[in-house]
Amino acid sequence: MDEQGGATWMNREPPRGSAGVAAALSPAAEKTAALAEKITAEGGFAFVGSLEKAAGGDRAAAEAAREMAWEQLHAGPWHSVVPAWRDAYAATCLYAAGFHADDGDLPEALKILDLGLIMGGLLLREDLERGVEIVLERSKGGSGGEDRGVCAGILGGIDRGNESEVLRDLPPGSLTSNMVGRQFSLSMERFICDYFQRGCPVVMVGSIDHWPALTKWKDLRYLEQVAGDRTVPVEVGKNYLCDEWKQELITFSEFLKRTISPESCKTDMTYLAQHPLFDQVQELRNDIMVPDYCFTGGGEIQSINAWFGPAGTVTPLHHDPHHNLLAQVVGKKYVRLYPASISAELYPHTETMLYNSSQVDLDSVDLEKFPKFEGLEFVDCILAEGEMLYIPPLWWHYVRSLTPSFSVSFWWAT
Numbered sequence: 001m002d003e004q005g006g007a008t009w010m011n012r013e014p015p016r017g018s019a020g021v022a023a024a025l026s027p028a029a030e031k032t033a034a035l036a037e038k039i040t041a042e043g044g045f046a047f048v049g050s051l052e053k054a055a056g057g058d059r060a061a062a063e064a065a066r067e068m069a070w071e072q073l074h075a076g077p078w079h080s081v082v083p084a085w086r087d088a089y090a091a092t093c094l095y096a097a098g099f100h101a102d103d104g105d106l107p108e109a110l111k112i113l114d115l116g117l118i119m120g121g122l123l124l125r126e127d128l129e130r131g132v133e134i135v136l137e138r139s140k141g142g143s144g145g146e147d148r149g150v151c152a153g154i155l156g157g158i159d160r161g162n163e164s165e166v167l168r169d170l171p172p173g174s175l176t177s178n179m180v181g182r183q184f185s186l187s188m189e190r191f192i193c194d195y196f197q198r199g200c201p202v203v204m205v206g207s208i209d210h211w212p213a214l215t216k217w218k219d220l221r222y223l224e225q226v227a228g229d230r231t232v233p234v235e236v237g238k239n240y241l242c243d244e245w246k247q248e249l250i251t252f253s254e255f256l257k258r259t260i261s262p263e264s265c266k267t268d269m270t271y272l273a274q275h276p277l278f279d280q281v282q283e284l285r286n287d288i289m290v291p292d293y294c295f296t297g298g299g300e301i302q303s304i305n306a307w308f309g310p311a312g313t314v315t316p317l318h319h320d321p322h323h324n325l326l327a328q329v330v331g332k333k334y335v336r337l338y339p340a341s342i343s344a345e346l347y348p349h350t351e352t353m354l355y356n357s358s359q360v361d362l363d364s365v366d367l368e369k370f371p372k373f374e375g376l377e378f379v380d381c382i383l384a385e386g387e388m389l390y391i392p393p394l395w396w397h398y399v400r401s402l403t404p405s406f407s408v409s410f411w412w413a414t
């Protein structure tokens with residue numbers, strides 16, 4: 001192993017004995033050298049040694065290095081992970097995926113590359129994307145990428161479910177008082193003056209009618225075809241504040257199966273929530289467009305996230321620091337909003353990780369424990385297909401899907 005973490009990488013050959021995908025996926029020597037230097041500075045000598053062997057074609061070393069990086073990613077809270085370890089994880093995914101692809105195990109190779117995209121850093125992002133392209137291209141020659149029939153029988157789109165039943169589950173007082181204002185084809189000028197500058201929510205109607213997603217995403221066969229083999233993170237359980245809640249990594253196909261199965265919806269509500277799916281699947285990214293409103297205030301897009309799940313998913317009352325346009329592509333959602341000015345009455349959690357979530361469970365409010373919550377004014381709405389809700393920064397929001405639903409959020413900062 002090179003204690004200086006780098007020099008031996010510079011004149012390196014592609015992994016030995018791998019004229020195929022492993023060679024194509026092998027990261028550039030300069031990048032690996034820079035990475036090795038950073039990981040050495042973090043004390044990861046064993047990792048650097050294994051990575052070097054992986055680069056020389058040692059498959060067991062590649063897996064060992066991937067294991068070491070994985071442990072680093074899971075050693076504490078996500079925000080405290082040293083960024084170099086995320087890059088390190090991505091590097092090991094490239095090597096490991098290459099070995100699997102050369103063995104003909106393309107699904108495993110794709111899964112590993114997706115894990116690299118989901119959990120890896122930015123250094124090797126393009127390499128991972130190129131790897132996905134290579135593996136998908138090879139899969140076309142085999143059985144991958146075809147209609148696997150998971151969604152057979154629902155050609156007309158997603159089953160709408162029983163909406164009136166779901167409406168009964170809304171928190172008491174919903175849809176009875178102040179509704180969020182609705183504006184058809186809202187001009188940029190009016191958006192800025194009446195909503196953005198005043199920090200007021202608004203539902204925009206007719207602003208995303210041109211998105212191909214509006215028609216394409218109703219067809220589950222299309223979704224399965226473009227993303228079925230991809231691995232995605234999902235949330236399982238009532239909501240992220242509940243004890244039995246967990247996260248899983250599953251294929252998009254498996255997720256679709258769970259979303260359309262009434263049985264699994266009852267037992268294990270699975271929500272593909274707050275995931276930058278469009279950074280992962282280019283076809284889906286091509287189906288949407290960043291609304292011009294998102295550049296208001298000279299801002300920059302922070303993230304574009306997918307929120308896809310069955311009827312009954314709940315995102316509990318919380319706030320985010322960014323401007324948000326929540327675009328409803330398929331199905332309907334109920335959204336309730338409280339202004340930032342009454343934060344204290346919403347009893348924010350005191351732990352650092354949950355500081356932006358309310359302790360008040362809107363689905364079962366305990367007024368003895370949270371007396372200041374009683375009678376608080378809010379605005380709410382049902383966000384229908386093709387509509388977009390502007391949520392100003394720090395406004396508290398509670399969201400419940402009334403049907404199977406696919407939404408996209410655009411967060412931007414100024």
Ligand SMILES: O=C(O)CCC(=O)C(=O)O
Pocket residue numbers: 307314315320324326333397399400407409
């Ligand atoms: O749609 C949801 O379930 C939650 C959306 C949300 O919280 C957001 O866009 O910030």
